[in-house]
Amino acid sequence: MQTPSSLKITKAIHEIKGQHCEKCGTEAKGFVYRKAHPIYYCRKCLRDELSTNGRLVA
Numbered sequence: 823m824q825t826p827s828s829l830k831i832t833k834a835i836h837e838i839k840g841q842h843c844e845k846c847g848t849e850a851k852g853f854v855y856r857k858a859h860p861i862y863y864c865r866k867c868l869r870d871e872l873s874t875n876g877r878l879v880a
Contacts, residue, residue, distance in 0.1 A: 834860035843867050 834853055841850040843864040850862035854871060863871055 830858070831855065831860075838862065845871075 834855070837860075838850050838853065841853075841862040842848065843850050844861050845867040846864060848864045851865045852868040853860040853862045854868070855861075
């Protein structure tokens, strides 16, 4: 059984095909979950977003 928060994440994953990047407007490939809402990004912008917040180590 899934919890309410995991259901929200599952829904965001299923909806990613119809979404566009918040920064540049290209097709979304990933998202960051903030304030109970997903923010969709393309791969480049997602990588930039995660690296500026100190979450990506590579």
